[in-house]
Amino acid sequence: MIAIAWVNLVRLFRARANIFFVIVFPMVLIMVLGLSFGSGFVPKLGVAGGAGARAGELVAALERTGRMEVVRVGDDAEARELVERGRLAAALIVPEGYEGAMSGRSRVALPLLSRNEPSSLQLGAAVRSVVQQVAMPARAAAYAGDGSFDQRLARAQAVQVPGVTVSYATIGARAGSGSRTDDGFVAAASTQLLLFTFLTSLTGATALIETRRYGVSRRMYATPMPGGRILLGEAAGRVAVALAQGLIIMLGSALIFGVRWGDPLGAAALLLAFSLVGGGAGMLLGAAMRTEQQALSLGLLLGLGLGAIGGAMVPLDLLPATMRQVAHLTPHAWAMDGFAELLGRNGTIATILPQLGVLAGYAAALFALGTWRLRAALTR
Amino acid sequence: MGSPIWVLLGTDPAHQTAIVSTDEILKCRNLRKTFGDLVAVDDVSFTITAGETYGLLGPNGAGKTTTISMIAGILARDGGDVSVCDRPHGTSSAWGKRRIGYVPQDLALYPDLSARENLRFFARLYALGRAEARTRIEEVLEVVGLTDRAKDPVKDYSGGMKRRLNIGVGLLHRPPLLILDEPTAGVDPQSRNAILESVAALTGEGVAVLYTTHYMEEAERLCDRIGIIDLGRIRAEGARRELVALVGELDRITLTADGTRPVPELEALPEVREVGVQEGRLDVMVADARSALPRVLAAATEAGLVVRAVEVHEPNLESVFLHLTGKALRD
Numbered sequence A: 001m002i003a004i005a006w007v008n009l010v011r012l013f014r015a016r017a018n019i020f021f022v023i024v025f026p027m028v029l030i031m032v033l034g035l036s037f038g039s040g041f042v043p044k045l046g047v048a049g050g051a052g053a054r055a056g057e058l059v060a061a062l063e064r065t066g067r068m069e070v071v072r073v074g075d076d077a078e079a080r081e082l083v084e085r086g087r088l089a090a091a092l093i094v095p096e097g098y099e100g101a102m103s104g105r106s107r108v109a110l111p112l113l114s115r116n117e118p119s120s121l122q123l124g125a126a127v128r129s130v131v132q133q134v135a136m137p138a139r140a141a142a143y144a145g146d147g148s149f150d151q152r153l154a155r156a157q158a159v160q161v162p163g164v165t166v167s168y169a170t171i172g173a174r175a176g177s178g179s180r181t182d183d184g185f186v187a188a189a190s191t192q193l194l195l196f197t198f199l200t201s202l203t204g205a206t207a208l209i210e211t212r213r214y215g216v217s218r219r220m221y222a223t224p225m226p227g228g229r230i231l232l233g234e235a236a237g238r239v240a241v242a243l244a245q246g247l248i249i250m251l252g253s254a255l256i257f258g259v260r261w262g263d264p265l266g267a268a269a270l271l272l273a274f275s276l277v278g279g280g281a282g283m284l285l286g287a288a289m290r291t292e293q294q295a296l297s298l299g300l301l302l303g304l305g306l307g308a309i310g311g312a313m314v315p316l317d318l319l320p321a322t323m324r325q326v327a328h329l330t331p332h333a334w335a336m337d338g339f340a341e342l343l344g345r346n347g348t349i350a351t352i353l354p355q356l357g358v359l360a361g362y363a364a365a366l367f368a369l370g371t372w373r374l375r376a377a378l379t380r
Numbered sequence B: 001m002g003s004p005i006w007v008l009l010g011t012d013p014a015h016q017t018a019i020v021s022t023d024e025i026l027k028c029r030n031l032r033k034t035f036g037d038l039v040a041v042d043d044v045s046f047t048i049t050a051g052e053t054y055g056l057l058g059p060n061g062a063g064k065t066t067t068i069s070m071i072a073g074i075l076a077r078d079g080g081d082v083s084v085c086d087r088p089h090g091t092s093s094a095w096g097k098r099r100i101g102y103v104p105q106d107l108a109l110y111p112d113l114s115a116r117e118n119l120r121f122f123a124r125l126y127a128l129g130r131a132e133a134r135t136r137i138e139e140v141l142e143v144v145g146l147t148d149r150a151k152d153p154v155k156d157y158s159g160g161m162k163r164r165l166n167i168g169v170g171l172l173h174r175p176p177l178l179i180l181d182e183p184t185a186g187v188d189p190q191s192r193n194a195i196l197e198s199v200a201a202l203t204g205e206g207v208a209v210l211y212t213t214h215y216m217e218e219a220e221r222l223c224d225r226i227g228i229i230d231l232g233r234i235r236a237e238g239a240r241r242e243l244v245a246l247v248g249e250l251d252r253i254t255l256t257a258d259g260t261r262p263v264p265e266l267e268a269l270p271e272v273r274e275v276g277v278q279e280g281r282l283d284v285m286v287a288d289a290r291s292a293l294p295r296v297l298a299a300a301t302e303a304g305l306v307v308r309a310v311e312v313h314e315p316n317l318e319s320v321f322l323h324l325t326g327k328a329l330r331d
């Protein structure tokens, strides 16, 4: 049985074209998509008011993060309008009293107008951390030491208090380098993983037809291996091919692009569940089709079509509700939900149990059908 | 029943339990298979003993492959019995399948894998132990003459090399019964010779061989006994000479001589059944030309004939087939 599964894997990588389509091509796509997802996403922050030196320092600090494009706008009415129209991701209002409050001991609040979008909200978090970063030494300078405020501030800024400094830096680093590259790659890698795992499973189904056409499966039945084990071996071969494709993308993207796949157990379970679905679909396709051409064209059609519907090409969040419901007829959408949970919300294997369950159901149904069809096809 | 023989199945301890058997390796009784209305195999019975080569000779569509598929346990039969080494055999009997080497009519190999990889794959399906598989694979490669090319993908092989590897897979597990379904189809004369010779060598080691072909010459050269099959039925069975005698075909000795005339001395010989006289030649019909030839020549010379040339024509299976079925073996 393992021999049959193994020979399927060996044959997958024996074809040079497959090495390209299974290894190189998905990695290149992840790189291209990862970079483009990232670069489209430099949010604009409007800053209204604040003509003084302290405000200037704040703007400079915001720009230093490299995470946002800072745009000066006239007043808060204009800022509000630009945010509402989507020209700005968010706007920070620097009030009249900012300069005085910074050098004195009074309180001041800086209103932040933000769009209700993940990127804007993330930007808000970054802005908040920068504001605090700038405010902390100012607060310290206002309360401690002698000399003018400017002198005290300069001293406070120069103070190296390890704990405090590190904590600022941590906030800054996380907010600053997070989204531009990694998020793009995470999205690209998870969608391409689903797309390619399923696609390779389906196009790989031609191997099952070849095995029959070569007469090898008939010959297998002449060996002492029982028929049930032969079917099981072919099924395991299909899953092994799907799993190999999924692992290549998962490990490859982790190594090359530093994509983190969240809870390892959860990610492994999700990959396995989806590979079972892909393997089952491949088995059914390979058993039901008579020629490699049929299987290949239908496999491409289904692999790309279901991928597109299921959110492996266009993010489901961008689709209307009805389309999202339709999408959940595909295993891809369920797996996407699983990855969103694992990657976006720090989910674990426990929190993706519903998705795993649905995928297991798909797999069971496909394998039942596939085994039934293949038994008929092999003993014909 | 002959004396029991020992058949050693490899060196793997699991297989080393040498089986005691009568020398009846394969026995088929009243095999039958239908496909819808078509009766592909109809009441086929025969027996093969150790060291014997049994040929199924028949035209396209005669039912050879169908018969073999039932024996190999690939195809369920609709009627009859098969026993292998005295045990009942069928599609689900692993015991019997371990004792059969099956070489299908069409190549059954992965073309993208090498010879060694193909052999390794089937060795695992035949459950050979790792060490045994390794030695057997090298031995088989040697036997089929592919050691030098063992690493190349099978798709780069010539037709004859593929055929040889196809046979090699059937030899891996040292089966006491080897089933070859038209192993020489589409093979160059050189490879064909090599194949026929290695089959002969195997029977010398006590392997029983079931061989199908529609090449009469092969059946004549290789097979101890031949079953002539047509439309799913075995029409006649026996050694070549028996078959020929069965249909009453006679050998013909043609003498070319000056001044032919009736020769009573020839007709008087007990071996001679009939003498036909034509311009410049005499056709002497005998049961066995080889044994009769010296006496026929002597009698002709005694009668004063000047014999210029002698030609012996032995009726072959082709004519037997024609006689039995009213059609030629190959269209």
Ligand SMILES: Nc1ncnc2c1ncn2[C@@H]1O[C@H](COP(=O)(O)OP(=O)(O)OP(=O)(O)O)[C@@H](O)[C@H]1O
Pocket (backbone or CB within 6 Å): A380, B035, B038, B040, B058, B059, B060, B061, B062, B063, B064, B065, B066, B067, B105, B214
């Ligand atoms: N799976 C099948 N379904 C229907 N008919 C079949 C099937 N297999 C064989 N037949 C028919 O059974 C008959 C015997 O076929 P078989 O393949 O046994 O002949 P054969 O003697 O091996 O011929 P050849 O020399 O061409 O290999 C043919 O008429 C064939 O068409």
Ligand SMILES: [Mg+2]
Pocket (backbone or CB within 6 Å): B064, B065, B066, B105, B181
């Ligand atoms: Mg045939």
